[in-house]
Amino acid sequence: MxxxxxxxxxxxxxxxxxxxxxxxxxxxxxxxxxxxxxxxxxxxxxxxxxxxxxxxxxxxxxxxxxxxxxxxxxxxxxxxxxxxxxxxxxxxxxxxxxxxxxxxxxxxxxxxxxxxxxxxxxxxxxxxxxxxxxxxSSMVMYRKDLFEKAGLTMPDAPTWDFIADAARKITDKDKEIYGICLRGKAGWGENMAFLTATANAFGARWFDENWKPQFDQPEWKKTLDFYVKLMKDAGPPGASSNGFNENLALFQTGKCGMWIDATVAASFVTNPKESTVADKVGFALAPDTGLGKRGNWxxxxxxxxxxxxxxxxxxxxxxxxxxxxxxxxxxxxxxxxxxxxxxxxxxxxxxxxxxxxAPFAKMTLDSINAADPKHPAVKPVPYVGVQFVAIPEFQGLGTAVGQQFSAALAGQTSVDQALQNAQQLTTREMTKAGYIK
The missing domain is CATH 3.40.190.10 (Periplasmic binding protein-like II)
Structure with missing residues (x-):
């Protein structure tokens, strides 16, 4: 019972x-x-x-x-x-x-x-x-229709000079079409991911072999001058606030002629449900300056x-x-x-x-395979990492330097002052952490 x-x-x-x-x-x-x-x-x-x-x-x-x-x-x-x-x-x-x-x-x-x-x-x-x-990795995504209209042909492996020239030619600010969209939002994984990879192509590096910061060297000056001037001439307004997601939205709504960013974005910009330019997108390797390193992370x-x-x-x-x-x-x-x-x-x-x-599959794989974290720069470096430096201090350093460079892009400080500040704050932190004796 x-x-x-x-x-x-x-x-x-x-x-x-x-x-x-x-x-x-x-x-x-x-x-x-x-x-x-x-x-x-x-x-x-x-x-x-x-x-x-x-x-x-x-x-x-x-x-x-x-x-x-x-x-x-x-x-x-x-x-x-x-x-x-x-x-x-x-x-x-x-x-x-x-x-x-x-x-x-x-x-x-x-x-x-x-x-x-x-x-x-x-x-x-x-x-x-x-x-x-x-x-x-990262690569160039571009509007084939705008290139055709301007009589331009994108090479599979473009130089930065070609990219800059093309960006200025396809810019039409009256129609809100900007030749190029690049990261400007401060952050070690935002603007500094893009700028560190770009600096590699310009021959710059974060540190020399003795961990001495290199922002006072001509290669960084050339990199930052080039970037700020290009974005002023051919970039969207308010670029210093734009990270990956903001630039993705600009590209998908037809406001960017070119966007150099993560290869993962390719499926979003070619998806007709999300992108108004889905059938007009072409791809190329990240640019170089002829020194043997491309700006791809x-x-x-x-x-x-x-x-x-x-x-x-x-x-x-x-x-x-x-x-x-x-x-x-x-x-x-x-x-x-x-x-x-x-x-x-x-x-x-x-x-x-x-x-x-996936028309972008081969370019994605080629870009990933072309990145070399153990030899990221033209000159020798004591660190591993393409768009970052694989040390614990980099998270704080990258963001602090990123804030200086974002301010230069926004016109709140000069390129020279931003580099000087970056050099000082990086030297101070690396000395405090014991890298510089």
């Missing part, structure tokens, strides 16, 4: 236990298009993992970096999965702030990750400390697990889902192959369906 209630009680307990054990993963991510798409597709993950709930914290790039860095350095434990860049991974892994990704499952295929991308995410112990959601947005989490197993399941081969197929089914997150897997660039759908 007592069996029924007992059984019901046991079942209820099981159900309650199931609810109680459902884990919530808090995921910090950036407000880029590919990440927003991932959030929309997570029903696929939760239907396969009903015991895991997802809580998203979506932030603008500079804010994300600040919050995540503060949280991990203070062992705050706010997040279970972090979206971090190629810059942070080796530094944070060395500090013991990240957990190695040892259990991504038998079907994950780590060896399929592009060697250039994977190398930046591997610790000194040979373990993977983050999985790439998308990888990128190397980056990946990656998912990593902070050492402070109590939910490692669930976090690894999520990362395996979001960065695995099946996720690429899921995006292809929902939004077409052209919109699959690029730059992470060799197999994607061997997939005929992707190559047919």
């Amino acid at each position: 007592n069996f029924k209630p007992l059984l019901l009680g046991a079942c209820s307990a099981v159900v309650l236990c199931g609810i109680a054990s459902a884990e919530t993963l808090t995921i910090a991510t950036v407000n880029n298009g590919d990440m927003i798409r991932m959030q929309k597709l997570t029903d696929d993950f939760t239907s396969k993992n009903p015991d895991i709930k997802l809580d998203w914290v979506t932030l603008e790039e500079n804010v994300l970096r600040q919050r995540v860095t503060t949280d991990i350095a203070t062992k705050g434990g706010q997040y279970d999965v972090l979206t971090i860049g190629t810059y942070e991974v080796p530094i944070w892994a060395k500090q013991g702030w990240l957990l190695p990704l040892d259990n991504l499952g038998p079907d994950y295929d780590v060896n399929d990750i592009l060697p250039a991308i994977r190398a930046g995410l591997t610790g000194e112990d040979g373990k993977l400390y983050a999985a790439p959601f998308y990888g990128e 190397l980056w990946a947005w990656n998912l990593a697990i902070p050492a402070g989490t109590q939910k490692q197993q669930a976090a690894e399941k999520f990362i395996a889902w979001a960065t695995g081969k099946d996720y690429l197929k899921l995006v292809a089914e929902k939004d077409g192959w052209a919109n699959v997150p690029p730059g992470t897997r060799t197999s994607l660039y061997e997939n005929p369906e992707y190559l047919k759908a």
Whole structure:
């Protein structure tokens, strides 16, 4: 007689236990298009993992970096999965702030990750400390119709002089068409990503072999003069406030003749649902000045697990889902192959369906493979990193220098004064940190 209630009680307990054990993963991510798409597709993950709930914290790039860095350095434990860049991974892994990704499952295929991308995410112990959601270099995106109208032909491998000349020729400020859109918003991963990569092509470098800052050298003067003058002549108004997302919006609405930025933007500017110029876009390698280095960077947005989490197993399941081969197929089914997150897997660039759908695929892969983080500059340097310097101090330094250069672009200070300030603040910080004796 007592069996029924007992059984019901046991079942209820099981159900309650199931609810109680459902884990919530808090995921910090950036407000880029590919990440927003991932959030929309997570029903696929939760239907396969009903015991895991997802809580998203979506932030603008500079804010994300600040919050995540503060949280991990203070062992705050706010997040279970972090979206971090190629810059942070080796530094944070060395500090013991990240957990190695040892259990991504038998079907994950780590060896399929592009060697250039994977190398930046591997610790000194040979373990993977983050999985790439998308990888990128940078390249020229341009309006073929405007070039044709001006009688110009874009080379596959243009020089900066050609780009500057073309930008001025295709500018029509009365029609709100600006020859070129480039990052101006201050931030080590915003304007300084673009300007550091560009400076490499001009023969500049952040530091000499003894860690002495180089902003007082003629190569940086040439770089910044060129950039500020070009943006004044052919850039949009308020350019010092524009980062990746702002320039993307300008290009998609037909207001930019050229945009030099992340290769990942290619699928957004050629998507007819999002871009008014989708059928008019061409691609070329990032420009050079004939010194042997192009201004193209190397980056990946990656998912990593902070050492402070109590939910490692669930976090690894999520990362395996979001960065695995099946996720690429899921995006292809929902939004077409052209919109699959690029730059992470060799197999994607061997997939005929992707190559047919993505006219930018070859240029993206060529740009990624052309970047050389171990030899980023024309002259020798003591650091690794193309558009960043892989030392912990760079985050603060890059943003502080970026503020000086953004002020020069806005006309609030001169190029000479911005460089002088950059030299002083960088020398002070590098001396304080013990790099300069």
